[in-house]
Amino acid sequence: MTSRFASTALALPLFLMACTASAPQIPETPEGVTEDQAMEQLDTPEVKRAEESSFNFVGKSSIINHEGSFDRYAVTVTRDETDPLNFEKASIEVIVDLTSAKTDSSGVDAHLQREDFFDTANYPQATFNSTSITSTGGDEYTVVGDLTIKGVTKEATFDATITESLLTMHYDVPRRDFGVGNDSYGNKLLDPLVPVDASIVLK
Numbered sequence: 001m002t003s004r005f006a007s008t009a010l011a012l013p014l015f016l017m018a019c020t021a022s023a024p025q026i027p028e029t030p031e032g033v034t035e036d037q038a039m040e041q042l043d044t045p046e047v048k049r050a051e052e053s054s055f056n057f058v059g060k061s062s063i064i065n066h067e068g069s070f071d072r073y074a075v076t077v078t079r080d081e082t083d084p085l086n087f088e089k090a091s092i093e094v095i096v097d098l099t100s101a102k103t104d105s106s107g108v109d110a111h112l113q114r115e116d117f118f119d120t121a122n123y124p125q126a127t128f129n130s131t132s133i134t135s136t137g138g139d140e141y142t143v144v145g146d147l148t149i150k151g152v153t154k155e156a157t158f159d160a161t162i163t164e165s166l167l168t169m170h171y172d173v174p175r176r177d178f179g180v181g182n183d184s185y186g187n188k189l190l191d192p193l194v195p196v197d198a199s200i201v202l203k
Helices: 035-040 045-052 106-112 184-189
Strands: 002-009 054-059 066-070 073-080 091-097 101-103 125-137 140-149 152-162 166-174 193-201
Touching (some): 066 106, 101 106, 125 152, 140 166
Antiparallel strands (some): 002 073, 054 066, 066 101, 091 125, 125 140, 140 152, 152 166
């Protein structure tokens, strides 16, 4: 048996991924209610920790690099009920709303949504589901799983740090394998690997 250990979603809960590009509106604090009390009543308590988490990437090219991030995503770590402290028996699920990609250039932001890059009109989400988690000592683990981008699924292996309250991971996405940036511009100028780093505060 398994139990949901923790999940962190920036800006929206899981079921709203890819539905809207706007951030949630935090309601005004009612009279006589403290701000902390109001936050506890929200349906999305992750809002309190959103600024502590990050999901970043770097688009590298022979001309200029563009640093970017995803504003909406959900990460869930599910632990084994009978052995909850053993992360090798846990599983990790990641859902990223590709329409929320933001960089240091509005032109690049728009280009990322096009068919030759993320094609978000047809594939608004990227997903990862772990198939194994292996300890390499202490809080360090090797995570293997299925990464799906633009309807293409490939096995991905990356290093991660997992604790009771934090998950950090790094993976160099082989963009060509997923048909990202395989146009004339990308083939000539873009680095074939896109480094992605996530630091997720777990509930």
